Amino acid sequence: MASSTAFHLLVLFLLSTIQSPTNANLEGDALYALRRAVKDPGHVLQSWDPTLTDPCTWFHVTCDGDNRVTRLDLGNAKLSGSLVPELGKLVRLQYLELYMNELVGPIPRELGNLKSLVSLDLYHNNLTGTIPASLSKLSNLKFLRLNGNRLTGRIPRELTKLGSLKILDVSNNDLCGTIPTSGSFSKLTEESFVNNSRLEGPELVGFVRYNAAGSCK
Numbered sequence: 182m183a184s185s186t187a188f189h190l191l192v193l194f195l196l197s198t199i200q201s202p203t204n205a206n207l208e209g210d211a212l213y214a215l216r217r218a219v220k221d222p223g224h225v226l227q228s229w230d231p232t233l234t235d236p237c238t239w240f241h242v243t244c245d246g247d248n249r250v251t252r253l254d255l256g257n258a259k260l261s262g263s264l265v266p267e268l269g270k271l272v273r274l275q276y277l278e279l280y281m282n283e284l285v286g287p288i289p290r291e292l293g294n295l296k297s298l299v300s301l302d303l304y305h306n307n308l309t310g311t312i313p314a315s316l317s318k319l320s321n322l323k324f325l326r327l328n329g330n331r332l333t334g335r336i337p338r339e340l341t342k343l344g345s346l347k348i349l350d351v352s353n354n355d356l357c358g359t360i361p362t363s364g365s366f367s368k369l370t371e372e373s374f375v376n377n378s379r380l381e382g383p384e385l386v387g388f389v390r391y392n393a394a395g396s397c398k
């Protein structure tokens with residue numbers, strides 16, 4: 182009886198070690214989901230081997246002392262395909278650099294979970310859909326460059342809450358509605374918003390009501 186209990190405990194212990202992957206493992210899986218979702222004709226992701234315990238030895242990936250991912254440097258890498266929601270699991274990520282590729286599809290709202298993010302550079306791709314309001318949760322974000330895509334819809338007013346924001350560039354998209362002017366947006370110039378032919382200009386606080394619920398065409 183006693184030995185069978187001990188045996189059961191041993192089995193449970195072994196199962197628990199199998200079923201609780203480390204954070205580094207989870208981050209490797211998240212990055213591998215991106216590898217699977219994109220075409221990589223330049224083989225820049227060739228070193229991304231999912232059988233390794235953490236992704237810190239992979240090219241274009243940088244980790245901190247705890248083997249957690251802090252940077253993803255894949256600008257100008259000829260990647261096509263789409264972003265994946267799994268990227269939102271990289272909670273220590275500070276730099277997400279995926280500019281100048283041929284990425285299509287939406288910006289996953291899960292990127293709003295990247296609470297350490299300082300720089301989100303997705304400019305010059307072919308991303309569509311709206312700018313997720315969830316990005317307003319990125320309290321450390323300084324650089325948000327989404328210019329040169331095919332993004333539509335309104336600029337989420339919530340983004341004015343981004344207290345650390347230094348540079349915003351949403352120029353050269355297909356955004357519409359008015360431009361929020363409060364909070365962190367008060368320091369931005371027109372240049373951040375140019376070449377969105379349906380964008381109506383700055384909202385006049387107190388005069389024009391920002392109609393977040395209405396759609397704009």
Ligand SMILES: *[C@@H]1O[C@H](CO)[C@@H](O)[C@H](O)[C@H]1NC(C)=O
Pocket residue numbers: 282283284305306307
């Ligand atoms: C975006 O898509 C258009 C139309 O399919 C294409 O001509 C253009 O080269 C693409 N741009 C990028 C950066 O992939």
Ligand SMILES: *[C@@H]1O[C@H](CO)[C@@H](O)[C@H](O)[C@H]1NC(C)=O
Pocket residue numbers: 352353375376
């Ligand atoms: C706006 O679009 C025009 C025409 O495509 C282009 O020449 C110009 O450089 C763009 N401006 C910015 C700031 O990107």
